[in-house]
Amino acid sequence: MNAGASQPVIRATLEDVARTAGVSLATVDRVVNRREGVRAKTVARVEAAVAKLGYRADVAAARLARGQTFRFAFVLPTGSNSFMTNLTEQVQRTADWLAGQRGFIDILRVDVFDPDVLAAALENLSPAYQGVAVIALDHPRVRAAIDELTARGVAVVTLVSDAPSSRRLHYVGIDNPAAGRTAATLMGRFLTGRKGTVAVIAGSLSLRDHTERQFGFHQILSSEYPNLHALPVIEGRDDSERTRELTAALLARQPDLRGIYCCGAGNRGIADALEASGRAREVVWIAHELTQYTRRFLVRGTLDAIINQDPGHEARSAARVLLAHCSGEPISPDQERIRIDIFLRDNLP
Structure with missing residues (x-):
């Protein structure tokens, strides 16, 4: 074999630890599994051997041996x-x-x-x-x-x-209040110099992630962007058709609407309503989660930014x-x- 060829990594076993420490396999098993009845000096020798060899227990193998699932x-x-x-x-x-x-x-x-x-x-x-x-x-x-x-x-x-x-x-x-604050900062920067209202659409305020996101959003928008006023939260129950109807009504009654922050789902409904209104390039829209749909809306310019979790x-x-x-x-x-x-x-x- 060439000197530069990689060598296979061989995993240390309990037998290797026992041999290095000069003790029985049963003693090593007791030390590794934190059972009593082993002298302190012996424990120290076994732990030193474990450290030297880089021994790590094969937990899956142990579960298999015990028939544990x-x-x-x-x-x-x-x-x-x-x-x-x-x-x-x-x-x-x-x-x-x-x-x-x-x-x-x-x-x-x-x-x-x-x-x-x-x-x-x-x-x-x-x-x-x-x-x-x-x-x-x-x-x-x-x-x-x-x-x-x-x-x-x-x-x-x-x-x-x-x-x-x-x-x-x-x-x-994710840290949902931080996600909401991030959305507000993006919204404020995208709308620099513009005045008007911003809508927040949640799935349900019974879901803590939606509540925390809208809290973080309002926290930053109200303190750092006084030219923008957040409207009361709308709940679309993450349903695209319900959210489409709510967004269409919002666009019809709010001529000064400058932005939409969707902290839940139902994004297909928002996209349909924005595009039908002819205001898709006028209203800044920030949503959550990268999906096949939000990707499409982002690429064609209907959606401006996505806050994502993996x-x-x-x-x-x-x-x-x-x-x-x-x-x-x-x-x-x-x-x-x-x-x-x-x-x-x-x-x-």
Whole structure:
């Protein structure tokens, strides 16, 4: 073999650690698994050998040896929301990876806009699940359902939309107030020197991510751009036809409308209404989530900017957090932090 040829990376085993430390395999197993009954000096020798060899436990192999598996439920919305469709596809891809880790995912489709329906789905969840990832409503009954699952020993991760006062284990999603502030800064800069009104369209203010985004948006717009006045929030329930009707009525009654910030979905309806009104190039429109539709609207100039979160990262992160919790492993906070992306027509991936 040539001197410059790459050598295969050989993973250190427990046997290698035992040989290096000069102890039995059983002793190494006790130290690595933090069981008592080993003298401090011996523990130190084993830990030194672990560090020297760079030994890392093969957690999946250990689960296989113990016949241990985990099953998780991902509770996702019904409807035709394009971002949620992308998220569902990413959860399905994540399920393929997780199966190799002895973990399995079932996708449950629920109307997450209805707190009673969502809470009932959580309350009636099969005891076969060790973990749940859910698009959460910040509602008393939903919080209570999450708390009941946690009390039963089921790990709950909120996904995209949080219920922070519940006993959920972890939230996987972007910093939504920061996303709203970012949208307001973009809106203010795009409309420099212009006066008028700006509309905010949410799916539902029962969804905490939508509420936090509009809060962050109003926070910056009112304090830094006094020439722009935000109108009361409109709720379109992430439905394109409902949102189209609301946007068309808005455009008809607000001749001074300068901008639209959609902090939820229903973007196809907004695009239809803007283009039908003939004001698509006049009104600045900022939306969330890069989908096949928002990409099209951005390219043709109807949409001006997209605030995005990566559904693949979120699906994988939720699965990693649940798996780590059930396995008793630590998570890496930096790896699980979901970043805010800003896309203009010029930097589309």
